[in-house]
Amino acid sequence: MDKEPLARKLGAWSYIDSKTQDPAAELLKLGGAKVVLATVTSGDSDERDLGRSRRQRKINHPGCRGRAAASARDSADSGRRSIVGWPSGSSIDSQDTLSFSVLTGVRRDE
């Protein structure tokens, strides 16, 4: 399934297919990512996407399980990169999410 049209419809400026491209290299061409928000559950993908750039600083991890921290540890050390877990938030953060979504039109995709 080609996910690029969906990504662009949702507001993506650029799209990288990590099945056929090297995500870290492609991000570096764009100047390096300040943050990689990882929403998949595989550690291997984080290692590749964080990889090898001093300009890619941080990777956030909602919903992550398993090997991510260990597998990306070595590449994180050398570039002063960090891997951060994120456990949703408290009820007022949920309320902020709802308010932001109704103000800006963010909705689930059907």
Next chain:
Amino acid sequence: MAGGKPELLEVPVILGRVDVGARNHTIGGPMSKMRLVQVTRPNGPLEIVEREIPEPAAGQVRIKVEACGICHSDSMTKEGTWPGIQYPRVPGHEIAGVIDAVGAGVAGWKEGQRVGVGWHGGHCGYCDSCRRGDFVTCQIAPQVPGIAYDGGYAEYMIAPAGALALIPEGLSAVDAGPLMCAGITTFNSLRNSGARPGDLVAILGIGGLGHLGIQFAAKMGFQHRCDCARHGQGTAG
């Protein structure tokens, strides 16, 4: 089914909304029943059963559930992979509904208000994390609906008042539900990530979380968004 994939799709589901049907109840009457979806053991089936409509205790409210999102983490209740789950348990932590009863001692909430409950479903209030205001990392009693107590795959549920989020006008229950977990997790991690408007932010995965993360990143003004799709992998949320 023993082991294997979750059977989440065996219950009637309409686009993430648990369709438990429209039925009229006499609240508080002796025969007040509700329908719900429960799991009675790890890897047990999702069963639609009837139970008494519960009454809110002190500090709690009862919610008439209008919609509940289906989250990947619901499979932990279904499969018993979250330690300490007591069965039977009603899954569901992407809840949107209306307060229909308020327990003693609850301030600031009243019947008729539209509210949501998400992954943060309550906290102890006295552990170190709570005393630092970090409720979602409560060390004593982290309460996730559908895991620690019965969640939103039901016509009614009970929640601590401190877990409620007010749903604004203009946001339907079906739209609010998934924002209570998949939404807040991406929204709140992005806004606390240190990225500023104009920064390059990459969203890895376009699933339940990722498809909302792309939108949040765009609306927050991260000038360059970039989405890395990994085909054939599961996504959280």
